[in-house]
Amino acid sequence: MTMVTVENVFGARLGSVVRRMTDKITAINRKYAQPRITMSRGVKISLLFLRLYLLFLVLLLGYKFWTLLR
Amino acid sequence: MDFRSTFFYKYRRFIKAIKIYLLLSGPGLIVMLADNDAGGITTYAVTGAKFGYGLIWFLLLMFPVAYVVQEMTVRLGAVTKRGHAEAIFDAFGSFWGWFSFLDLALVNWLTLITEFIGMTAAMSIFHIPPFLTLTVVSIVMLLMVLQGRYWTWEKIAIAFAVLNLIYIPAAFLVHPSVGEVLGQGLIPHFPGGFTGTMFFFLMANIGTTIAPWMIFFQQSAVVDKGLKEKDIPWGQVDTLVGSAFTVIVAIFVIVVTGTVLYGSEVESAAQAAATMMTTNPYLGTFIAIGLFDAGFLGAICISLASSWAFGEVFGWAHSLNLKIREAPWFYACYLFALVSAGGVVLIPGAPLVLITLFVQVIAVTLLPAALVFLILLLNNEEIMGEYRNTHLQNIAGATIVIAIIILSTLYGITTLFPGLIGP
Numbered sequence: 001m002t003m004v005t006v007e008n009v010f011g012a013r014l015g016s017v018v019r020r021m022t023d024k025i026t027a028i029n030r031k032y033a034q035p036r037i038t039m040s041r042g043v044k045i046s047l048l049f050l051r052l053y054l055l056f057l058v059l060l061l062g063y064k065f066w067t068l069l070r
Numbered sequence: 071m072d073f074r075s076t077f078f079y080k081y082r083r084f085i086k087a088i089k090i091y092l093l094l095s096g097p098g099l100i101v102m103l104a105d106n107d108a109g110g111i112t113t114y115a116v117t118g119a120k121f122g123y124g125l126i127w128f129l130l131l132m133f134p135v136a137y138v139v140q141e142m143t144v145r146l147g148a149v150t151k152r153g154h155a156e157a158i159f160d161a162f163g164s165f166w167g168w169f170s171f172l173d174l175a176l177v178n179w180l181t182l183i184t185e186f187i188g189m190t191a192a193m194s195i196f197h198i199p200p201f202l203t204l205t206v207v208s209i210v211m212l213l214m215v216l217q218g219r220y221w222t223w224e225k226i227a228i229a230f231a232v233l234n235l236i237y238i239p240a241a242f243l244v245h246p247s248v249g250e251v252l253g254q255g256l257i258p259h260f261p262g263g264f265t266g267t268m269f270f271f272l273m274a275n276i277g278t279t280i281a282p283w284m285i286f287f288q289q290s291a292v293v294d295k296g297l298k299e300k301d302i303p304w305g306q307v308d309t310l311v312g313s314a315f316t317v318i319v320a321i322f323v324i325v326v327t328g329t330v331l332y333g334s335e336v337e338s339a340a341q342a343a344a345t346m347m348t349t350n351p352y353l354g355t356f357i358a359i360g361l362f363d364a365g366f367l368g369a370i371c372i373s374l375a376s377s378w379a380f381g382e383v384f385g386w387a388h389s390l391n392l393k394i395r396e397a398p399w400f401y402a403c404y405l406f407a408l409v410s411a412g413g414v415v416l417i418p419g420a421p422l423v424l425i426t427l428f429v430q431v432i433a434v435t436l437l438p439a440a441l442v443f444l445i446l447l448l449n450n451e452e453i454m455g456e457y458r459n460t461h462l463q464n465i466a467g468a469t470i471v472i473a474i475i476i477l478s479t480l481y482g483i484t485t486l487f488p489g490l491i492g493p
Contacts, residue, residue, distance in 0.1 A: 024384060028164065035163035037450055046442050047162070053475075054169075057435050057482070064486045 095308040096224040097291035102312025103231035107368025108188020110278040112339040118327030119336035126255030137313040144305035147292030154289040156382035173436040182411040188365035191340035204412040220390040237322040240356035273481035282436040290378035377403040434482030438475040
């Protein structure tokens with residue numbers, strides 16, 4: 001059984017470009033895997049607030065999209 | 071020392087200070103005048119036409135708001151030698167890094183489209199077709215960055231920023247009553263009462279004062295310029311002067327439209343310029359040139375903010391001091407932003423109004439995060455050392471950030487659901 005690779009999907013030339021890009025993104029994720037800032041209570045609360053805020057906005061945008069479709 | 075010696079000594083010191091300021095100024099002045107971009111000028115023009123001079127006092131409040139937020143980017147850039155995108159990745163990890171970076175890339179690209187819309191609308195008043203405007207603008211913007219020196223780019227940008235002051239002589243052309251401007255403009259009140267429309271306009275004016283790209287742009291510009299910790303006071307003065315100018319220009323736009331178009335239905339600065347063109351061609355020309363320049367200033371800063379962010383995140387060489395062969399991806403990003411955004415404007419029937427509204431909503435998703443990260447970074451002793459926020463700076467910064475988050479969120483919601491807070 002042949003393994004599905006990026007090169008198989010996108011072709012040799014484009015596949016290598018996509019491969020380089022995914023490798024780069026993986027390297028960035030690895031480099032910044034651990035936040036450097038000390039996770040004090042204030043920082044944790046701020047980040048939690050941001051997550052909830054973004055969730056609220058996503059729900060709002062979703063609701064708007066739903067009302068537009070209706 | 072006698073009087074003449076003292077005077078000469080102080081004069082020499084003053085001239086020296088001016089010379090150092092001119093050498094070190096730039097990012098603050100440019101970002102603040104670019105803050106009055108095509109969207110900003112439109113907001114002020116419509117505000118003036120709708121409420122006359124009545125909201126000038128509110129714009130004065132924007133002066134400390136703009137300064138407090140942007141000053142923090144100066145310190146952060148000078149101390150960390152990193153742009154805001156890279157600083158977020160480093161401090162908060164890849165999740166928040168990617169979120170901020172991708173959101174910035176999207177909102178900047180959409181905002182760039184609105185700048186091009188403003189420029190083409192302004193030039194169409196002089197019967198210049200959009201294709202020609204976009205082509206010439208793109209070539210000029212490319213030449214500005216390809217000359218290979220940050221310093222040269224900055225001085226050209228400052229020249230365009232100074233052109234933003236064209237609204238000051240424009241205001242003198244309409245002969246406003248100084249007594250009325252001061253009387254109606256400086257006493258805090260809400261003309262026509264605190265209605266839903268009034269609230270929307272207040273939020274729109276705040277929304278134009280602080281935009282996400284400004285934070286990313288100024289921090290990256292401070293790094294590219296090579297400002298060090300010892301230069302921070304000069305960067306602060308630069309930002310202070312820029313903040314003053316941005317409010318002054320906004321007030322003069324309101325004075326112009328508040329004098330000439332008060333009570334009439336105006337939907338954009340381009341429409342205001344076209345209307346003025348029929349009654350006073352000089353005034354119409356000034357307003358149109360100002361709108362074009364506002365769009366141009368916004369475009370050069372926004373496209374650079376994106377290119378710097380791409381370079382920081384992907385680790386590509388990203389400086390205006392580098393040649394194309396030394397930083398090919400940095401310049402490729404810049405070119406792609408110009409061509410793609412310009413291309414959208416030229417598509418027949420493209421939903422440009424929808425894009426303009428969408429920008430406001432998307433910006434709301436990024437601005438709170440960028441501001442919160444800014445405050446957290448500025449409070450981290452390990453990162454900022456002796457340059458971290460003082461208690462007073464934190465009180466001012468936190469108050470402003472909370473107010474901006476609440477008001478910009480309401481602005482985004484009312485853009486999504488018009489009429490939610492009444493007529």
